[in-house]
Amino acid sequence: MLSSTALIWGVALILLPLSGALLTFLFRAVATPIGICVALAINLCTVRLAWLISTQEVPRYPLGGWGAPLGIDLYVDGLSMTLLIMSAVVGLAISCYAPSYFRSARHKLIYFWPLWLFLWTALNALFLSADIFNLYVTLELLSLAAVALAALAGSADALTGAMRYLLVSLLGSLCYLLGVALLYHAYATVDIALLAERVVASPITSAAFGLMMAGLLLKTALFPLHFWLPPAHASAAAPVSALLSALVVKASYYLLLRLWLEVFGNVNVGIDVILGVFGAAAVLWGSLQALRQSRLKLLIAYSTVAQLGYLFVVFPLAAVNANAWQGALYLALSHAFAKAAMFLAAGNMLLFCGHDRIIDLDRVVQRLPLSLSAFALAGVSIIGLPPSGGFIGKWLLLEVAVAHALWGWAVVIVVGGILAAAYVFRVVGHAFTPAKNTHEVHAVPAVMEWVALVLATSSILLGLSAAQTLMLFEVGDPFRILSGEAPS
Amino acid sequence: MIWQSSLPLLVLCSSLLPGLIIFALPESSVRIRTTLNLFGAVTKLALVAWMVWDVYQGHQFETRLQFLPNLDFTLQMGPLSVLFVTLSALLWLVTTIYAIGYLEGSPHRSRFFGFFSLCVTATAGVAMAGNLLTFLLFYEMLTLVTYPLVVHRGTEAARQAGHTYLRYTLPGGVLLLIGTVWLYTVTGTLEFTSRGFLQTVDESQHPALIAIFFLLVMGFGVKAALIPLHGWLPQAMVAPAPVSALLHAVAVVKAGAFGVIRIVYDVYGAEFASQLGVTQPLAILAAITILYGSLRALFQDDLKRRLAYSTISQVSYITLGVAIVGPIATIGGLVHLVHQGLMKITLFFCAGNLAETLGIHKISEMRGVGKRMPLTMAAFTVGALGMIGIPPIAGFISKWYLGLGALEVGQSWVVLVLIASTLLNAAYFLPVLYIVWFCEPDHPWCENRHFDNSETNWTLLLPALATAGMAVAAGLLASLPYTPLEWVRFITHNQFYQ
Numbered sequence: 013m014l015s016s017t018a019l020i021w022g023v024a025l026i027l028l029p030l031s032g033a034l035l036t037f038l039f040r041a042v043a044t045p046i047g048i049c050v051a052l053a054i055n056l057c058t059v060r061l062a063w064l065i066s067t068q069e070v071p072r073y074p075l076g077g078w079g080a081p082l083g084i085d086l087y088v089d090g091l092s093m094t095l096l097i098m099s100a101v102v103g104l105a106i107s108c109y110a111p112s113y114f115r116s117a118r119h120k121l122i123y124f125w126p127l128w129l130f131l132w133t134a135l136n137a138l139f140l141s142a143d144i145f146n147l148y149v150t151l152e153l154l155s156l157a158a159v160a161l162a163a164l165a166g167s168a169d170a171l172t173g174a175m176r177y178l179l180v181s182l183l184g185s186l187c188y189l190l191g192v193a194l195l196y197h198a199y200a201t202v203d204i205a206l207l208a209e210r211v212v213a214s215p216i217t218s219a220a221f222g223l224m225m226a227g228l229l230l231k232t233a234l235f236p237l238h239f240w241l242p243p244a245h246a247s248a249a250a251p252v253s254a255l256l257s258a259l260v261v262k263a264s265y266y267l268l269l270r271l272w273l274e275v276f277g278n279v280n281v282g283i284d285v286i287l288g289v290f291g292a293a294a295v296l297w298g299s300l301q302a303l304r305q306s307r308l309k310l311l312i313a314y315s316t317v318a319q320l321g322y323l324f325v326v327f328p329l330a331a332v333n334a335n336a337w338q339g340a341l342y343l344a345l346s347h348a349f350a351k352a353a354m355f356l357a358a359g360n361m362l363l364f365c366g367h368d369r370i371i372d373l374d375r376v377v378q379r380l381p382l383s384l385s386a387f388a389l390a391g392v393s394i395i396g397l398p399p400s401g402g403f404i405g406k407w408l409l410l411e412v413a414v415a416h417a418l419w420g421w422a423v424v425i426v427v428g429g430i431l432a433a434a435y436v437f438r439v440v441g442h443a444f445t446p447a448k449n450t451h452e453v454h455a456v457p458a459v460m461e462w463v464a465l466v467l468a469t470s471s472i473l474l475g476l477s478a479a480q481t482l483m484l485f486e487v488g489d490p491f492r493i494l495s496g497e498a499p500s
Numbered sequence: 501m502i503w504q505s506s507l508p509l510l511v512l513c514s515s516l517l518p519g520l521i522i523f524a525l526p527e528s529s530v531r532i533r534t535t536l537n538l539f540g541a542v543t544k545l546a547l548v549a550w551m552v553w554d555v556y557q558g559h560q561f562e563t564r565l566q567f568l569p570n571l572d573f574t575l576q577m578g579p580l581s582v583l584f585v586t587l588s589a590l591l592w593l594v595t596t597i598y599a600i601g602y603l604e605g606s607p608h609r610s611r612f613f614g615f616f617s618l619c620v621t622a623t624a625g626v627a628m629a630g631n632l633l634t635f636l637l638f639y640e641m642l643t644l645v646t647y648p649l650v651v652h653r654g655t656e657a658a659r660q661a662g663h664t665y666l667r668y669t670l671p672g673g674v675l676l677l678i679g680t681v682w683l684y685t686v687t688g689t690l691e692f693t694s695r696g697f698l699q700t701v702d703e704s705q706h707p708a709l710i711a712i713f714f715l716l717v718m719g720f721g722v723k724a725a726l727i728p729l730h731g732w733l734p735q736a737m738v739a740p741a742p743v744s745a746l747l748h749a750v751a752v753v754k755a756g757a758f759g760v761i762r763i764v765y766d767v768y769g770a771e772f773a774s775q776l777g778v779t780q781p782l783a784i785l786a787a788i789t790i791l792y793g794s795l796r797a798l799f800q801d802d803l804k805r806r807l808a809y810s811t812i813s814q815v816s817y818i819t820l821g822v823a824i825v826g827p828i829a830t831i832g833g834l835v836h837l838v839h840q841g842l843m844k845i846t847l848f849f850c851a852g853n854l855a856e857t858l859g860i861h862k863i864s865e866m867r868g869v870g871k872r873m874p875l876t877m878a879a880f881t882v883g884a885l886g887m888i889g890i891p892p893i894a895g896f897i898s899k900w901y902l903g904l905g906a907l908e909v910g911q912s913w914v915v916l917v918l919i920a921s922t923l924l925n926a927a928y929f930l931p932v933l934y935i936v937w938f939c940e941p942d943h944p945w946c947e948n949r950h951f952d953n954s955e956t957n958w959t960l961l962l963p964a965l966a967t968a969g970m971a972v973a974a975g976l977l978a979s980l981p982y983t984p985l986e987w988v989r990f991i992t993h994n995q996f997y998q
Contacts, residue, residue, distance in 0.1 A: 375654065378608060381523075392644065397673070398637040404568065407681065414678070415685040426674045433670045437647075441659045444651045476573075479566045 021061040022086050022140055025096065028054050029132040036125035043125040044111045050129060051107035054136075058100040062093050066487050085142040085203060089488025092139040094341055094481075095266050098348045099135050102258045105467050109356055110251040112457040113363070120164055120249070127164070131157035131255070138263050144192050144275075145202040147267055151188065155181035155231070158260045161252045162244050173243035180230055180240045184264070187227030194220035195275075208274045221276045225283075228271075231264035233317060234287075234324055235294030242301075242313040250359020253309065257316045258352035262344055265323055269340075272327075273490065284327040291324025292424040299431030303438065308358045308368035311435055312351070315394060318428060319347045322405075325421055329412045330491075337491040338482060339408030342474075345481075346401025349471035350390035356464040357387040360456045370439055374447035377440075380456060384443050386464035391436030393471040396429045401474030404481075507551060508575035508628050509563045511585065512621055514544040515592070519617025525610050534600055537613055541593035544624070548582070548589050552982070555582050556990070562630065571690065573637070574630030578694075579991040580766075583984070584627035584758055587838050590970075591750045591845055592620045594963045598849055599742035601959025602856060612652055616742075618645040619751050626755045632680050632690040635762065639676065639723075642755055643669045649743045650736050661735045668722050668732040676719030676759075679712045683767070686712070692762060694995040696769020706776060709768075713778045716763050723756025724819060725812045727789045734808040741852025744804060748811045749845035757818040757837060764822045765830075765996050774825040783823035787917045789816040794924035801862050803851045806928060807844070810887060813921065814840045821902050824914060827997040829905025831988050832898050838984040839886070839894035842971040846883035849964035850876050857956040858945050863932055868941035873955040877936050879968035884929040886971050889922050894974040897985055 032050030036043040065088060088096070106128070114121040134157060138150035159181060163174035196202055198217065199210040211217055233241040241261075245253050272280060298318030305311040322343050329336035360383040361376055362368045377384045393400035406425055413422040474481065486493070518540035525533050551561055561577035577585070599616065603609050622645055625638030643666070651662035684690055686705055689697060698709060722729040733753070737744060747753060760782075764773050773779050793813030800806035817840070821833015853876045854860040860869065870877040886893035899918055906914035955961065978985040 377611075377648075381611070395670075397640045397644065398633075399567075399573075407568070407677075410678070410681040411685060414681050422678065426678060430671055430674055433666065437663065437666055440647075441651065441662055444648075444654045444662075445656060445659050446654065476567070478568050482569065 018061060018064050018088070019086070021057050021064065022088060024057045025054060025061065025136045025140065026133055028057065029129045029136065033126045033129035033133060036129060040122050043122065047111075047125045047129060048107050051104045054132070055100045055104050058096050061088065062097060062484065065089075065093060066484055085146075086140045087142045088140060089490045090485045091269070091341065091488075091490035092266070093487060094345060094485060095139050095262060096136060097484075098262065098345050099132065099139070099259050101470065102255065102348055102352045102467070103132055105352060105356070105463050106251045106255050109254075109359075109460055109463045112460045113249065113251055113359060115457070120166075123164060124161070124251075127157050127161050128255070131161065131260075135259060135263055139266065142204055143202040144195065144204060144207070144271070148185065148189050148192055151231075151264065151267065152185050154260060154263055155185060158256060162248045162256065164252060165247060165249045167247060169243065169247040173240075173245075173247045176240045177244040184227040184231040187223045187230070189227075191220040191222075191224035191227065194223070204270070204274050208277075211275055211278070213278050217276070217279050221279050224271060225268065228264045228268040232261055232268060232323075233320055234290050235297055235317065235321060236290070238294065238298070238317045238320075241317055242310055245313040245316060245355075246307070246309040250309075250355055250362065253313070253359070254352040254355035257313070257355060258348040261316070261320060262348060265320070265344065269337075273337075273492075284331045287324045288326075288328035288421065291321040291327070292421070294318060294321025295325065295424055295428040296321075296431070299428055299435065302435040303431065306370055308361065308370055308373075308439060309355070311370065311439065312354050312358055315354075315432065315435065316347075316351055318432070319343070319351070319394065322347075322409075322425070322428065325424055326409060329409055329416075329418065329421055332416045332418070333412045334491045334493045336409055336412045338485050338493070339405045339412070341405075341485055342401060342408060342478075342481070343405035346393050346405060346471050346474050349467050349474065350393040350400075350402065353386050353390040353464050353468035353471060354394070356460065356467065357383040357390070360460050360464060361387075363460075364453055364456050366452065366454065370442055372447040372449050373439070373442045374449075375444065377443040379453065380461065382461035382465050383456070384440070386461070386468040388436070388440050389465070389468035389472055391432070391440070393468075393474075395432045395436060399475040400472045402471070404475045404478045504561055505563055507547060507561045507563075508577050511544055511547050511577075511589075511624055511628065512575070514547060515540050515617045515621045515624065519614050519621060522610055522617060523614040527607070527610055530609075533610065533613060537596045537600070537617070538593075540617060541589070541596050544589045544620075545593055548585050551577050552582055552586070555579055564630075567633065570688070571633050571684075572631065574634050574691070575625070575628040576630035576692070577628060579987070579995060580761070581628045583834065583838065583987055583991065584754070585624055587754075587841050588620060588623045588627060588750045591746070591841060591967070594966055595742050595746050595750075595845070597959055598745070598852070598963040599740075601957045602740065602742050602852055604957075608652070611648065612740075615645050615648045616746070619649065619746065621645075623751045623755060626758060629692075629762075631692055632683065632762075632767065635759065636673075636676055636680055639755060639759065640673050642752060643673060646743075646747065646752055649747075650739045652740060652743065653738065655738070658738045661732075661738045664735045665732045668729060672719045672722030672729065674719075675715050679715030679719060682708065682715070683712050692766035694766060696765070696767055696772050698768055699772050710776055710778055713763070713768065713773065713776070716767075717760060717782060720756045720759035720763065721785075723752050724760060724815055725753060725756070725789070725793075726785055726816065726819065727792055727812075730789070730793070730812045733812060734805050737802075737804045737808050741804075741848060741855065744808075745845045745848035745852070748808070748848060749841040753811060753815050754837060754841065757815050760819050761822055761834065761837075764825075770822075770825045770830070770996060779823045779825050783820055783911070783914070786816040786820040786823055787914065789813065790820065790917060790921045791924070794921050794928065797928045798924065801864055803854070803861060803863050803866070803932075804848075806863065806932075807847050807851060810847075810925070810928070811840075811844060813925075814844065814887065817898060817902060820914065820917075821898075821905065824902075824906050824909060824911055826905045826909040827992050828901055828908050829914075830992050830996055831985070832901030832903075832905050834988040834991065835901065835985050836895075836898035838988075839898050839971070839974060842967050842974060843883045843886040843893070843895055846879050846964055846967040846971060847887075849960070849967065850880035850883070853956050853960050853964065856960060858947065863935070866932065867935050867939040870937040872941070872945055875955060875961055876964060879964040880936070881933055882968040882971060884933055886975070888925045888929055892972065892975045894971045894978075894984075897975055897978050 134154035302314035326340035393402040396402040567573040622642035629635035797809035886895035
């Protein structure tokens with residue numbers, strides 16, 4: 013029976029990293045081989061699960077048999093599958109990168125592996141969960157692991173950043189939990205599918221909606237709630253920055269999107285425009301801040317703020333045409349690849365030069381050609397130039413915006429692209445020129461350069477496989493495009 | 501047949517793959533790099549030559565891959581593509597030989613030749629794109645891969661020039677993107693069709709079509725250096741000479757002009773565009789650019805800057821020929837795509853030779869250089885006279901058809917523009933020729949590099965002589981089959997006006 017076959021692979025996606033976390037904690041000496049094997053195994057399971065669900069025609073896959081309304085139920089559709097694939101690919105890259113990165117600080121590697129695999133467990137569980145209480149649990153686990161990883165760098169900046177990150181995360185989770193409690197009180201279930209049937213517009217639903225949205229927006233760092241993100245992401249170790257920017261913020265976005273689509277279809281009227289306005293502000297503000305930064309990793313972190321803005325500009329567009337959701341998911345996916353590649357490339361440059369001041373990059377184009385290529389290719393995707401994944405996402409959004417004459421949103425989308433080009437090429441330009449301050453250089457292991465380049469290249473190739481990727485999005489019709497029934 | 505449908509893709513790969521391999525080569529493996537470069541260039545030329553006959557017989561080669569739902573990635577080899585692909589393949593070969601000599605012994609050549617190959621790949625893609633989306637894809641790729649060539653020298657000036665280049669071209673690309681998306685939402689297709697695919701669009705959409713036209717033309721106008729979007733071109737002169745040569749004659753500037761051609765003929769259709777009333781403003785803009793570029797060229801002492809302003813002026817002949825809307829003017833505009841390329845690349849090769857051999861960058865330093873480098877300056881003279889439009893060099897043919905075409909459709913003001921521009925061309929080229937041939941040098945030449953008995957390295961000299969020869973041949977033999985003129989006539993009569 014299909015559901016039980018798929019169930020095995022789904023459960024494996026949670027149990028594999030969990031057991032990996034335990035094993036790497038227990039057997040520190042062989043943590044790296046274990047970690048990489050687990051990462052490979054997760055990728056295999058992900059591919060298998062994706063293949064299973066995309067070759068069948070049943071719309072949704074109840075994976076678990078533990079029973080709603082208060083059991084643990086797993087399901088997967090195109091939306092969650094895409095994000096599972098995203099974490100698998102980026103996760104594998106980070107797993108290959110981190111051992112080399114931490115090679116001179118082995119004690120950090122000892123903490124890194126269990127925390128990272130634990131975080132991966134939480135991510136996969138979050139994408140597979142089907143009820144809002146489990147989602148809360150996974151969200152909380154994810155935050156704790158992420159905060160611990162952010163603090164791993166150990167510098168004063170990193171600790172301050174991580175502390176702020178912790179407080180914000182707790183506040184966000186708390187808001188979300190209150191919302192869960194309200195919904196459970198009103199509708200006596202935490203299962204998303206059941207809630208979708210039972211929810212009616214009422215003050216209590218609106219209150220739950222408001223609380224959950226506020227919590228998740230805080231965690232997703234939507235402008236003006238983004239203040240915690242740049243310090244936390246920029247001061248962490250490079251592989252940690254990559255996974256925070258690429259994966260962790262996407263998890264809360266996924267949750268927000270899921271609730272928006274499934275549960276709050278009839279209370280979110282009008283909110284879409286507000287989210288869109290904040291998204292637009294994030295695109296512009298984040299990009300301008302990125303332009304002003306003198307340090308590479310802060311620039312990339314502000315770029316994340318801007319790119320997350322795009323994911324909210326989608327809401328008003330999707331209100332008129334559900335196809336826009338596909339654009340959002342495309343942007344989220346390609347941003348994950350590109351931003352991870354960028355942070356890893358920045359990590360290489362930081363290691364190589366001993367600093368990340370942009371104007372003193374001093375001809376890295378000749379000395380670290382692969383890392384700079386990775387940065388530039390990832391930049392192409394962030395800017396949204398063809399044929400990258402970012403281009404496809406923006407094309408899909410622009411198509412909706414222009415077709416419905418929503419010119420304001422169209423302008424925000426393209427202006428964000430121009431600003432992105434400005435900050436990406438500011439870095440690339442300085443990579444060609446010699447700097448006044450020369451510095452001692454440190455060798456960068458080849459694997460670190462190649463991992464960044466492969467990720468960046470995949471963010472470009474993502475654009476060339478648009479037809480297949482869009483087909484995957486459609487599995488289970490998460491955006492109600494096939495059924496023609498527009499969400500919200 | 502499968503191999504036939506993959507031919508356009510092979511044309512792309514013939515420069516893409518060598519480019520990618522070259523990136524991986526260490527700096528010292530000169531021989532492998534040179535072999536790869538020449539192998540790629542010759543292969544591309546051979547592939548194109550193979551297809552020319554079949555295309556003449558009315559056969560179209562097409563590679564089609566799925567890109568987005570309803571939007572394919574399409575490479576087509578039709579008559580118009582052949583014109584541009586042949587030009588780029590031929591001049592790539594010549595410029596590669598030139599660049600090998602020019603950059604001998606300088607650092608970072610693997611990077612240079614890698615991006616050089618990618619640049620030609622993008623140009624071939626632009627030429628063969630079968631729909632506007634594919635065109636856009638390669639057009640943006642061209643922007644990106646020329647950036648490292650512009651900043652190649654790694655100086656502060658080069659970095660600034662690179663930024664200026666992007667400040668113009670990336671927003672241009674954005675206008676293009678908006679125009680393309682808008683067009684797609686109006687029509688649901690972007691496939692290039694000879695004589696256009698917009699005639700059937702409902703009349704209520706015509707204002708939108710006009711707006712789209714100007715968005716697209718502004719997008720292409722940046723690279724085609726239409727006023728006031730031309731500012732990047734003189735600055736990009738800091739790039740090494742082979743890059744300037746390729747930028748001006750084949751790649752970037754021509755991609756913009758080619759975009760205008762595609763929009764007018766294959767998207768809107770010339771007659772329909774003229775009905776919408778969008779071609780007349782374009783013609784006026786092109787005319788202004790022609791005069792402005794020539795005027796500015798008059799006052800430049802830096803040789804490459806003078807040539808750059810000359811390019812601004814000359815490339816607008818193509819736009820002008822297209823915007824006049826008439827079969828004869830079309831021939832003049834299209835054929836100038838090739839003729840300007842041949843002449844301008846000759847001029848840039850010669851400027852590069854002067855800089856490389858004698859360290860001459862300014863016109864005032866060129867006194868009497870004709871005696872020191874007679875062959876180079878002979879080629880330069882051919883290019884300059886051709887630009888002025890003196891028969892039998894190719895430039896004359898273009899101007900002749902442009903003038904005739906304008907008269908044919910009753911736009912006699914264009915003839916005045918042509919005359920004024922010709923006078924200005926003469927005013928900025930003839931003094932150069934005069935001091936080169938008839939003045940005595942005021943101090944001995946300081947030789948940058950020594951080349952025993954010859955005036956300069958043969959890899960620098962031969963390409964210039966070859967392109968000068970082609971410019972003369974294209975004019976002298978214009979009515980023989982397979983010359984640019986005959987090919988353009990074939991396109992015009994078979995595709996654009998029937």
